[in-house]
Amino acid sequence: MKKTIFNDLKEMVEPYDKNQPYYRSFNRKSNPATTDIFIVCINPATLIYENNIEIDAYVNLLMKYDDFYDFYQKVRGKNGKTNISRTRMGIVGFVNELKHYVLWKKWREF
Numbered sequence: 001m002k003k004t005i006f007n008d009l010k011e012m013v014e015p016y017d018k019n020q021p022y023y024r025s026f027n028r029k030s031n032p033a034t035t036d037i038f039i040v041c042i043n044p045a046t047l048i049y050e051n052n053i054e055i056d057a058y059v060n061l062l063m064k065y066d067d068f069y070d071f072y073q074k075v076r077g078k079n080g081k082t083n084i085s086r087t088r089m090g091i092v093g094f095v096n097e098l099k100h101y102v103l104w105k106k107w108r109e110f
Helices: 005-013 055-062 065-078 086-109
Strands: none
Touching: 005 055, 055 065
């Protein structure tokens, strides 16, 4: 099978057992094909299972930032939760700090 970003991401998020939730990569707005690092984990605040969405559709959503967050918010809403978890807010903050640091470091090297 030809290696593609879709197949790589699918391999990373597929659970080890059908009864377990999908792993989730941290989504970003830019093209996933240009990504060097994926943060992949289980978000215990918003578990997404195969009975919520089949894996190919899930991977497609992960590659479409806005579509994924629409789906994510619907799953959270069905579970009576707020639109975004504290974990997600923390990860977004971490990525923003990392991005700021990388840009600052590049600027200093310039």
